Amino acid sequence: MKIIDAHSHIDCITHSLQPDVVGTVCCTTDESQWPVLVDMAKQDSKIYASFGVHPWFVESANSDFDKRLEQLLNLDSNYMVGEIGLDKYKPNMDKQIDVFMKQFDVAVKLNRTVCLHCVGAWDKILHILKQYKESSLPIIVAHAFNTNDRVLQQLLRYDNILFSFNKIDVYGRKCCIADIPNNKILVESDGNIDSDLIKIVQLISDIKNDTDMPNIIYKNTQGVIKNG
Numbered sequence: 275m276k277i278i279d280a281h282s283h284i285d286c287i288t289h290s291l292q293p294d295v296v297g298t299v300c301c302t303t304d305e306s307q308w309p310v311l312v313d314m315a316k317q318d319s320k321i322y323a324s325f326g327v328h329p330w331f332v333e334s335a336n337s338d339f340d341k342r343l344e345q346l347l348n349l350d351s352n353y354m355v356g357e358i359g360l361d362k363y364k365p366n367m368d369k370q371i372d373v374f375m376k377q378f379d380v381a382v383k384l385n386r387t388v389c390l391h392c393v394g395a396w397d398k399i400l401h402i403l404k405q406y407k408e409s410s411l412p413i414i415v416a417h418a419f420n421t422n423d424r425v426l427q428q429l430l431r432y433d434n435i436l437f438s439f440n441k442i443d444v445y446g447r448k449c450c451i452a453d454i455p456n457n458k459i460l461v462e463s464d465g466n467i468d469s470d471l472i473k474i475v476q477l478i479s480d481i482k483n484d485t486d487m488p489n490i491i492y493k494n495t496q497g498v499i500k501n502g
């Protein structure tokens with residue numbers, strides 16, 4: 275079984291690169307981590323780098339940070355954008371939206387995969403997505419996906435949105451996973467040291483009643499990272 279971890283972080287990368295994992299998408303949380311991840315990705319071909327400012331750290335975003343993000347992404351066509359998004363339970367939603375949209379605009383302009391964090395703010399995300407032509411949208415990975423069926427059905431209208439599940443999400447989202455097309459499912463550790471990605475894939479295979487899910491999930495993740 276080949277597995278690519280669809281979402282991890284710099285401080286958890288040693289765990290993510292266990293022998294059974296052939297690659298990992300590593301996301302930053304703020305600009306200070308960008309040069310660190312550049313060096314890590316250059317040293318290890320199993321690391322797929324994704325750069326952004328997480329909604330928990332929007333206050334760290336200095337002026338013109340989005341221009342620096344675009345300059346960085348132009349250095350390597352394989353670089354992705356993330357982790358970016360919105361979080362209802364963190365302060366300063368106006369600032370979160372501003373920082374998110376600046377980064378999302380860069381991802382749209384350069385057609386780079388987006389690693390999306392969204393907690394309690396899917397209505398806002400859906401409103402933002404409607405401001406773009408669907409044909410212009412890049413691949414979007416809904417990280418640690420967990421929301422209601424109403425939102426899921428709206429998101430499923432977008433061909434380019436995929437859904438990534440970790441250990442906690444799989445146990446609690448069987449019905450949700452059953453409703454998502456096989457070609458839109460990914461798995462992730464999110465840096466949790468007790469994550470067993472093989473077990474997560476097997477659980478999803480059981481839910482979908484499809485023994486080919488390990489290969490399907492692997493190919494799905496390959497498509498995400500090759501979008502660049």
